[in-house]
Amino acid sequence: MKLVRAIIRPDKAGVVLDELKDAGFPAVTKVDVVGRGKQRGMKVGNVHYDEIPKEMLLMVVEDEDVEMVVALIGKNAKTGEGAFGDGKIFISEVEEAYTVSSGMAGL
Template identity: 40%
Template sequence: MKMIQAVIRTERFKTVEEALDKSGYSSLTTTMVMGRGHQKGLQVGSTHYTTLPKQMVWVVVEDDQVEKAVDIIATAAETGNIGDGKIFVLNVADVIRIRTRERGASAI
């Protein structure tokens, strides 16, 4: 299992959420974060913002679903401009559904 951790534009979250849901990836975790990429924030006049608001989205999927889920997120999040975001893929050791104590893929 893998954890897909996507940092996306806050205004693209709804689109990403809907695209994932449409393809059967209905469970996710999200929060607003502050971050910076290659451009080290943003210069507006004399003000330099060292970090900018982004939306973080986490989705856990089975290994063979990673490419599909990544593509859905990237397609829905993309505007073609700098700051579109980044996707990280992490290994997940186990998943436990608390209510039933199911483990692994069947608990996703």
């Protein structure tokens, strides 16, 4: 199993979530976050924005589904021009998962 963490623009979260659900991946945790990338924020006029609002999507998927999930997120989170700040996707190993209500292991 893999943990997919995607940090994307807030205005893209809705379409990404809809596409994931339609593709059979309805289980997603969405968290409002702020941060900055390699550009160290952004400057508009004389104002420097150090913390940019983003959405972080977290989901655990089977190993064989990672490429499809990454492709769906990448395609739908990208702005038309593919600009800085479109986001990042991180993949991590998940050793085990348990359902709290039943105690059952797995997804």
